[in-house]
Amino acid sequence: MLVGCPRCKVRLKVPDEKIGPQGTRFKCPKCAVVLLVKRPAPKPEQQKNYTLNAKKVLVAHPDQSIADRVGEMLENEGFIVLKAADGVEAMVQAMKELPFLVLLDVALPKIYGFELAKRLKERPETKGIKSVLLSSIYDKSRYRREPASLYGADDYLDEHQIEELLMDKIKALTGQGEPRANAPETEKAGAASSATDILEKYAPPRPEPPAGPELPPKAPAFSAPRGDAMVEKARRLARTIMADINLYSPQKVEASIRENSFFTVFASELREGKKLYDNRIPPDVRSQGDFFREAVENFIEGKKKTLGIN
């Protein structure tokens, strides 16, 4: 196991078998400070199995009349209905109540429904929750089309089809009916190692993982609803920076991804983007994760997928 000395920052290799259950004291060979080294705590997902409530459904919609209409339908079928009017409220309710299904309006205030679907799939306690995006359509005859991506949601439903299709979709999602044949592929979580390798060349070295009790504890996975909205803002800015790089030089982006030279070709844009990101996003939000790096990785991953590069 690797341990970072909090005083002189030197990295020490400590054999796992030498660390006792209560931790073991070591002297740093460089600066002589005494360190108490403990084994890292097991990851939260290993500690607890989260059980979803098979009767609870969360309906997240800013329009009270639609939420009531859907809620009534579900209650008539014997479900317990929870409601939320914005994305933050929906996130909190989903984590607290652990419903088996969430119905999310795509344009929820504070955090979009499609962003929320992605967030739920990323958290250990909520990743088992099935999510369905609810969307209205602008002009039925002209603009109707199948969505290309569901942002991690399990299915989607146009608002005018709720009465007709909702119960069938629930049955399909819970394995009691036929799954949709034409449902688009959901996005896979996590970036491929190749993208990460490329990023390593550009990114500054990552800070050392906290090893001993002297180092500050890790931030909790979920701090506060407001924090979550701020994280979403940080992610949005990072995504916009990447989208703009692509929008203004699509051919250059494509060529650089094919030639594995994205970070060299767009070094100045990435530097400017990071500067803007650091200026705009407060340090306490940035400390919750490297969302800029995440956006770069996801962007490259998505581009590679589109271009058919593995």
Add this chain to the structure above:
Amino acid sequence: MSFINYSSREINCKIVYYGPGLCGKTTNLQFIYRKTNPEQKGKLISLATETERTLFFDFLPLALGDIKGFRVRFHLYTVPGQVFYAASRKLILKGVDGVVFVADSQLERMDANLESMEDLKINLAEQGYELERLPFAIQYNKRDLPTAVPLTEINSAINTDSTPWFEAVATRGSGVFETLKGVAKLVLMELKKNY
């Protein structure tokens, strides 16, 4: 902050077209320029960087009449939309009398729309303005594209303060003058309050 030219008896007002990259700000301005009577307008000035342009021109819409014997001349500006050019946007907003936010209706630009709206509020606040107190209109552009987000959804996501909004397809000119008239009306109302 409108500027009064006593010798020409004109009140000069600055309207800035704001919005994410490639949302159609320049297309709006070019259409207005093309359709405006040559005697009523100044030169179309373009400040170009490698990838972005800032357009500017002024014109005197005769139909608007005058305020206490002074005619109103509008100066229309676009900002560079690409997210990096925050400093140029801040500069262009100086002395603004009215803002048009041009939103790109495509689903893939929803992040960029929200980000640009946030950027507008921050840049205005840094100069002591509040968007809520400024003459302000929103234009949902590119309504003809198949990827356009339904109006109810885009409006509920972007327009949190019930701002007047307009649909547009700026490449065809539809909704362009409606938006300009919408914001000009608000600017004039503000002027009449102050003069």
